[in-house]
Amino acid sequence: MNPPSRFSPSPAAAPISHARRRSLVREFAIAAAVLASLSTQAAPPPGQLLASQCFQCHGTNGRAVGGFESINGKSADDMYKKLLEMSTRRPEGIMDVQARAYTPIQLKLIATYLASLPAQAATSVQR
Ligand code: HEC
Known part of the structure; x- marks a missing residue:
């Protein structure tokens, strides 16, 4: 049997019905409409994706539950200084490793x- 010829009509070339x-x-x-609507959606704020990791321990959107420290609505400068210090000192606590x-x-x-x-006050879990 011969291999299929390059010039044999492929199914894709068959006429398409109306x-x-x-x-x-x-x-x-x-x-096209779906793509257009996606492209007009606002991009998430910078830092949101990176910070979402923190919420595993510090509560959704940084509002602590059950004794953790809330990290939402604080001074950006203070937070940055703390995180930078944690990231550069000899790692001892869990936050040093995070940072x-x-x-x-x-x-x-x-x-x-x-x-x-x-900024929202920390909350306790209702059981
Ligand atoms: C695995 C759990 C965990 C994750 C994830 C985590 N933290 Fe923490 N964080 C802690 C714990 C536990 C403490 C309190 C003890 C300590 O400071 O080590 C803390 C304390 C803090 C403090 C207070 C430190 C101080 O000395 O005032 C800040 C600010 C903080 N975390 C910010 C963050 C940020 C920002 C992120 C994300 C980049 C983050 N944390 C992710 C567990 C976590």
Whole structure:
């Protein structure tokens, strides 16, 4: 048997029915509309993604639950200084290890984002 010729008509080259073409046009229009709406969505604030990691321990959006320290709505400068110090000193506590995972620029983004969140008192878990 001969291998398939490069010039044999492929199924993709088969004529497309009118109904199929209309459906393809409609699908393309939907895809274009979805893409257009995605591109107009606001980008998340810088630092949000980096800071989301902190919320595992310090509570959702930095509002602490059950004895942790809240980290939302504090001074960005103070937070940045603390984080920078933690990241550069000899690691002893859990936060030193956390802070070391970021560059100073990332720590600044985190501190700025956390400062933009409303300050809320820590809460305790209702059981
Ligand atoms: C694995 C849990 C955990 C994660 C994740 C975590 N922390 Fe902490 N953090 C702690 C604990 C425990 C303390 C209190 C004890 C200490 O300071 O080591 C603390 C304390 C702090 C303090 C107070 C330190 C002081 O001396 O005033 C700040 C500020 C802080 N964390 C910010 C952050 C930020 C910002 C992030 C994210 C980059 C983060 N934490 C991620 C556990 C965590």
